[in-house]
Amino acid sequence: MFRKILSGAIIPFLLIITVTFSFAQEGNIKVIFGRGYSQAQIKSMTISKVELIPLREITRIFEIKIEWDPITKKVKLSADKNVIEFVVGNPAVLVNSDVRRMTTSPRFREGAIVVPLEFITEIVGDVVNARVDWDPLNRILKVLGGDLSILGLRHYSDPKYTRIVIDTIKPLKYEANQTPAEDIEINITGGRLNPEECSLEINDKLVKSVWAVQGEESAKIVIALKEAVNYDTFTLRNPDRIVIGLKPLAPGPIPLMESLKIRTIVLDPGHGGKDPGAIGPNGLKEKGVTLDIAERLKKLLVERLGVRVVLTREDDYFVPLEKRTGVANNNKADLFISIHTNASPGSKRSKGGGFEVYFHSLALDEESRQVAARENLARLYEEEGSLQDPSGDLYFILWDLAQNEFMKESSELAEIIQSELDRKLSIINRGVKQAPFYVLAGSTMPAVLVEVAFISNWREERMLRSAQFREDIAEALCNSVTIYKKRFEEKMGFTE
Amino acid sequence: MKKRLLIILGCVLMVLLLIGGVGYYFLVIREGIPPKVLPWAPKVETLQVHLYFGSLDAMYLIPEMRQILKVDKLTDQAKEVIAELINGSQRNLSPTIPSGTQLRELYIDNQKCAYLDFNKALKANHPGGSAGELLTIYSIVNTMVDNFADIERVQILVEGKEIQTLAGHIDTTKPLIKNPTIVRY
Numbered sequence A: 001m002f003r004k005i006l007s008g009a010i011i012p013f014l015l016i017i018t019v020t021f022s023f024a025q026e027g028n029i030k031v032i033f034g035r036g037y038s039q040a041q042i043k044s045m046t047i048s049k050v051e052l053i054p055l056r057e058i059t060r061i062f063e064i065k066i067e068w069d070p071i072t073k074k075v076k077l078s079a080d081k082n083v084i085e086f087v088v089g090n091p092a093v094l095v096n097s098d099v100r101r102m103t104t105s106p107r108f109r110e111g112a113i114v115v116p117l118e119f120i121t122e123i124v125g126d127v128v129n130a131r132v133d134w135d136p137l138n139r140i141l142k143v144l145g146g147d148l149s150i151l152g153l154r155h156y157s158d159p160k161y162t163r164i165v166i167d168t169i170k171p172l173k174y175e176a177n178q179t180p181a182e183d184i185e186i187n188i189t190g191g192r193l194n195p196e197e198c199s200l201e202i203n204d205k206l207v208k209s210v211w212a213v214q215g216e217e218s219a220k221i222v223i224a225l226k227e228a229v230n231y232d233t234f235t236l237r238n239p240d241r242i243v244i245g246l247k248p249l250a251p252g253p254i255p256l257m258e259s260l261k262i263r264t265i266v267l268d269p270g271h272g273g274k275d276p277g278a279i280g281p282n283g284l285k286e287k288g289v290t291l292d293i294a295e296r297l298k299k300l301l302v303e304r305l306g307v308r309v310v311l312t313r314e315d316d317y318f319v320p321l322e323k324r325t326g327v328a329n330n331n332k333a334d335l336f337i338s339i340h341t342n343a344s345p346g347s348k349r350s351k352g353g354g355f356e357v358y359f360h361s362l363a364l365d366e367e368s369r370q371v372a373a374r375e376n377l378a379r380l381y382e383e384e385g386s387l388q389d390p391s392g393d394l395y396f397i398l399w400d401l402a403q404n405e406f407m408k409e410s411s412e413l414a415e416i417i418q419s420e421l422d423r424k425l426s427i428i429n430r431g432v433k434q435a436p437f438y439v440l441a442g443s444t445m446p447a448v449l450v451e452v453a454f455i456s457n458w459r460e461e462r463m464l465r466s467a468q469f470r471e472d473i474a475e476a477l478c479n480s481v482t483i484y485k486k487r488f489e490e491k492m493g494f495t496e
Numbered sequence B: 001m002k003k004r005l006l007i008i009l010g011c012v013l014m015v016l017l018l019i020g021g022v023g024y025y026f027l028v029i030r031e032g033i034p035p036k037v038l039p040w041a042p043k044v045e046t047l048q049v050h051l052y053f054g055s056l057d058a059m060y061l062i063p064e065m066r067q068i069l070k071v072d073k074l075t076d077q078a079k080e081v082i083a084e085l086i087n088g089s090q091r092n093l094s095p096t097i098p099s100g101t102q103l104r105e106l107y108i109d110n111q112k113c114a115y116l117d118f119n120k121a122l123k124a125n126h127p128g129g130s131a132g133e134l135l136t137i138y139s140i141v142n143t144m145v146d147n148f149a150d151i152e153r154v155q156i157l158v159e160g161k162e163i164q165t166l167a168g169h170i171d172t173t174k175p176l177i178k179n180p181t182i183v184r185y
Helices: A002-021 A055-062 A118-127 A286-305 A321-330 A363-382 A392-424 A458-465 A467-491 B002-030 B074-087 B130-147
Strands: A025-033 A038-047 A050-054 A065-069 A074-079 A082-087 A092-095 A098-101 A107-109 A112-116 A131-135 A140-144 A150-157 A162-168 A174-178 A184-189 A207-214 A218-225 A229-236 A241-248 A264-269 A308-311 A335-342 A355-360 A429-435 A447-454 B046-054 B061-069 B103-108 B113-118 B153-158
Touching (some): A050 A055, A082 A118, A098 B113, A112 A118, A162 A207, A286 A308, A392 A447, B046 B130, B074 B130
Antiparallel strands (some): A074 A082, A207 A218, A355 A447
């Protein structure tokens, strides 16, 4: 009797599950290999806006070996010497013991394991011998490379340097050596190339030609030189490539503290557009206050110092942080001042108040130091003609020195601003501080961020509404720049 | 009579199984949340941790000692600590975590970097300001690094993704190390 009732209970339960399953939407994804001679189809399903693909389809298309432990629910995929491991129901993925994370967990559907689409584009693409690009508009997965892991060569000749780029389908390990014959050889582990597509006749000042040899386990690319060079190599992603920069042995000018006078100042009114910044208890928005102070300061600086002043935004619109630093770098600014109003968490009657001045912290941002140095070098290489003088290790040392110099100058400017604000304003002086600011990190000049007052503090919000208070702040900042400029130019040997 | 009782019992059982089954489906199969195992013999062991909250003037982080339940797994213990941080101070210190914030997931990789994945409230409900942002970020980072020898760096994630900044100032695209300069005792 009980058994009958039990089975009676299980049937509707199963029924409900089947009904829920059928809510999933189905879709098709086209897979194109190489130049499109070979194609395949993958069936996908969309569940709560996430597109999922059966794992079997992926392993079939990319010829990946799959192992599955039903007890631990662990899945192990192997392609070449690479291993991907994950557990169904857990968004973490181990790629050669490197932890990655997907936005959605792999799960079971209709007795099969399904994984989100990003599993192919973000993870599989890195381990199989191919570059995988997803075209969401046409729903096409492009699988490039096939056999080849090195796609071709490009070069750029500048009167001052030569740059050679090796396009690869994924990050490849390589080693660069100078041969006794004074050529440069780049041995790329796991490199497979078509020698015809990897040869260049350059014949510029430094390089005769480039040619390639396919080895058993690796490929070799040889750069035949005309004269002795300094060279530097590094890799970049999206698209993956190896970059070789070459320049004549004779040292060129050093990019340290390039200009000896303060000519251009970039002011950065914080936030803007869709990003209002902090909002005061009575509704005053940071973005409006910062723009007004920056405009007042610009007027004073132009009138009194005759310097060029550029604003990172001139109205109420959104500017991403990296663009703001970009404005400063591209305008070859000698100073960068970012203007903000402060806020603190807690109750609406927040007690936080006063002004504070920040400059970037290298100590708290140790990791980004080298990344920044590399990226900066890469950017200089990639932007035609803007390169001053990169020469391998020497350049990094100089870049470090320059950063330390900027840091010292930033700290000095911050101290001056602090004391000038203190003289002009009647609110608390919170001092000079250091923190890893996004907008200050990539700047190649002395840079500070000023939090002029707390908009979250009702008293200071009221002050920030007054034109006089904003003018006082602009006045104090203008005086600070005047003092800094005078000191700096005296140090550099200029006197008025 | 007995038969009727059995049928009623059977119906009740059926309904319970249905609820259980549907619940199991939604929680375990659909959302991927593993069922919690009840500790049959709960040992009450506690651990002293210190949590960093804001000073009232938003100038510093101040540590607050607290006894919390000791659990076996490192990641579970770390989650407990973050839950306490979200609960706020028991003394009169300022909260550092915006209201509605929840920790979605926590991982620790083999390079002693903890990945803390919060829901979107951490960013959406943040009051802004460099001072506020520094307090939020370093209350999380300092609390994690100080309480666990196996955590040296913290990568903050929101809804599973890296964010450029929390409120427009501090760079959170990379793992952060402890900031001792912001602490006062």
